[in-house]
Structures are given as structure tokens and as C-alpha cells.
Amino acid sequence: MRLSAYFLPTMKENPAEAQVVSHRLMLRAGMIRQQSAGIYAWLPLGFRVLNKIADIVRSEQERFGAIEMLMPTIQSADLWRESGRYDAYGPEMLRIIDRHEREMLFGPTNEEMITDIFRNTVKSYKDLPKMLYHIQWKFRDEIRPRFGLMRGREFLMKDGYSFDLDYESARKAYNRMMVAYLNTFARLGLTAVPVRADTGPIGGNLSHEFQILAETGESELFADRDLLEGGILKRNIGPTDDVDAYVDEVTAFYAAADEMHEAANCPVPAEKLMARRGIEVGHIFYFGTKYSEAMGAQVIGPGGEPVTVHMGSYGVGVSRLVAAIIEASHDDNGIIWPESVAPFKVGLISLRAGDAEVDAACQKAYETLTRAGVDVLYDDRDERAGAKFADMDLIGLPWQLLIGPKGLKAGVVELKNRKTGERQEVSLESALAQLGA
């Protein structure tokens, strides 16, 4: 992409309304624009990152047997009356009356709808287990939206739902999702800690939150130091590995959200216990028959008897992850994207747009990289070098390829790593080879 033809409205100064670093940087880097409290438009650069994260989430879901679908954002109140949550959910649910005076709502989650689809469709135990998910916009009318995308009202979420014949099978589904989540966060360059959590309005008695450690996190967590520092969370377990044994190993360590933590009963001695702040980026639940019972989701079992299915639900805050990654990875100059989610891999900077030799070298680099399938943002604007450096650091692409007249005279270009700041002066060919072209 040529920057001169792109849509990247960067800002030099911090917008007054943005207090937290991820919010500031996303606005300044031209990724988002706020439309209302807690409601954001995604500009092209931000949208690319959002999609990259969604793709990684998707691929780990598929790898562990979840099947993608898409449910609507607007739901009928009647469904929610069946589960009893229409009244229980409270003002956080955005309620809508349509022209026929029907009560509708903008879905904050989809347990009821997926249960309705399941009960109308699946009749036999032979069709179990099933794990269905979608990536879709949710709306929760938070009392106080804040911190930009960290607590928005409209947000993109991956929510998945498992259906099993009994507890043992449901527990395996829960474990698979725990592993899929740990893999997902690792691929995003994050360390997420699974902590025992309260189940809240979802219900059930087994639940883990996945917390990214960050000073600016909204929640507090307590965990055994060995869990965080032992490397166990980054093992990249596959679907054919012994998932259950691994989950047992991970969950044997003490790790609890603050509402689940009781200092007096904590089994970990104080010197091994870490109290940290975290950003909740995922939450998984096993809630048994809470919804299937209320909504009559049954299949015929092997003995010909009706069996109420066991369910779980599994959420990842996809849009929140964009902010969480920035909170975890930035410096004074801007964002530092992990390569897996960077909107472009390479920022190609022409240090002297209009200079024939520089233009030709840049054009060659741009074409070679593009043809090799490397995402490159070519800053071909007629701007001064300093302005280009500042913008490129701000938007945080992993690699910067600088081509200017001085270097070309000496036969070199400069390749800079955004994260380490390391620069090498090499031939254009060598730089392109390093970038995968």
C-alpha cells in the first residue's frame, strides 16, 4: 500500500479525551475514531489489526474442533425470558422496541440464541459433541465505558458454545478451549494467565478468566510465581497432545481473580504469591444444564431416553485485545506490534520522494516485497524524513526499510527493527531477502 493513497490520519498531539496509553496511541496512529462514549469506528489501519487478531483466534478455534457460524446482533426478548435473563440482566442490556412494538435487544452474548438453534436442530446423542462459535459485535450498555477499547460498549467478541452429553465430555471441551486460548494469546505475543473466576450472570460453577499482565489492567489477580515464570503457559499444546493432563498441570497452580481470592485460605505462601494487575481478554465457563434445562435442549441418548445437554461458553474480547496488545507493547514513540498482528510487516520509507534514484530503488523494493506476499506500507509522501520516521514509529510496524540518496551512493539501505531499535546498513538485495522477498 502506498501511503499517499491510503487513509491514515495520524496525530502529533494527544487527544484530550484519551487518558490510557492504548487509547491515545490508537487515536494518534489513525486506527480508530470515537463516535460516542464506548463506541468506535475502525479506520483502515485499526481494522487490519482487528482482522489479523480475529484470524489467529479463528485458526486456533478450528484447530481445536470449533466450527464457525454467524448469529444476528439483534435478538428477541422472548428467548431471554425463557432463560430468565431478560429481567436478570438489567440495564446493561440495550433494549429495543421495533415498529410492531415487539421487544428486541442488541445481544450482549448468545447463550440463549445458540441454545435455541441447537434444540431445534440436534436430536440425537450421535451428533454430540459440538462446539460452535462466531466472531460478532456485542453491545453492553456499561455504566461507565472507559479506557478506550478496554471497556467499550460495542465490542467485537469471539463467543463459542459447547454441547456435550455429560460432564466428562463437557469438561474435555472446556479443557480444549483453555488450551486453544493459551495458544491464541501466545501467538499474539501475550502471556495470558488463566485464573479461577466467578461465573457472574452466566452461571455455573467452573470458570477461568485469562488475564494479560499490565499495570493499567482493571482487575487484580493472585497467582503462584511458578505459574507465571515456569514457562508452562507457553508450551503450545496441540489437539492430539494430552490436553487434559496439561490442563490439570496448569490448573494445579494457584491463580485466582480477586473476587475468588481469600488471603486467609490461600495455599501459596506469601513469598511465592504474586499480586498483579491484569486485563481480562478471555473467559471460559462450564455451566452444565443451566440453559439447556430452562430452554429444553435435549437429545435422545444411547438408551432411547431424553438427555439434557451439558454446555459451556467461551469468550475472547477481540477488539479489547487490540488495546491489550498495545498496553503490553509500546514505547515513548508509539506502538510496537508483534509481527503476527502488525497491520503491515514493513514500512518502506523514501527519504527523498521525487529523487529519481531513490524513487526507482523504492519502487523496486515495493514491488519485490509485494510480489513476495510481504505486507508493506510505502511512505511515498513528499514529507521530510523526520515526519516519516515519527509516523512510522507511531504506527509501530515491525520493520522499517529506509532508502535515501546518501545510502544509495554508498550502495546501502537501512533496515531498522522497531522493537529493538537495531539498524543495519546493507544492500537493498540483502534487506529484501531478510524481509522474506
Next chain:
RNA sequence: CGGGGCGUAGCUCAGCCUGGUAGAGCGCUGCUUUCGGGAAGCAGAGGCCGGAGGUUCGAAUCCUCUCGCCCCGACCA
């Protein structure tokens, strides 16, 4: 919802206390000189001072109401 703060140019803000026809820096447009870490000069464009009412000869400025945004708290897959 309780407490606090803020709405003036695209962005950051001054002006408000003490009413008198709207300002700066950056950004934007054109030209010139420049050009390797946010250049300089000249010339421009751009604002119903969040909205409504009121007081006044006169309101960005004072008063009332209202809307929006941010922060703390309560809340929170």
C-alpha cells in the same frame, strides 16, 4: 447512579474572574528556499465559542436548563 473536571479552528489550548464584534502554536492550501529524526519565510483558508432560554444597549464571558465527553467510585464474561 454519587463525586470531580471539561466543551472556543482539524489537534493542543489561551481568552471567561472584571461583558464591548474571536486568538496562539501545530495541522491544512499556494509559492519560495530546504530536505537522513516532526525545517524556515511569505501569502491564505478555516470558528452560530456544544445547544436552548434568560439578564443586558451589548454575552465566548454573568444566570438557568439541557446535551456531550473525560476521570474517581459503585458496576462489570
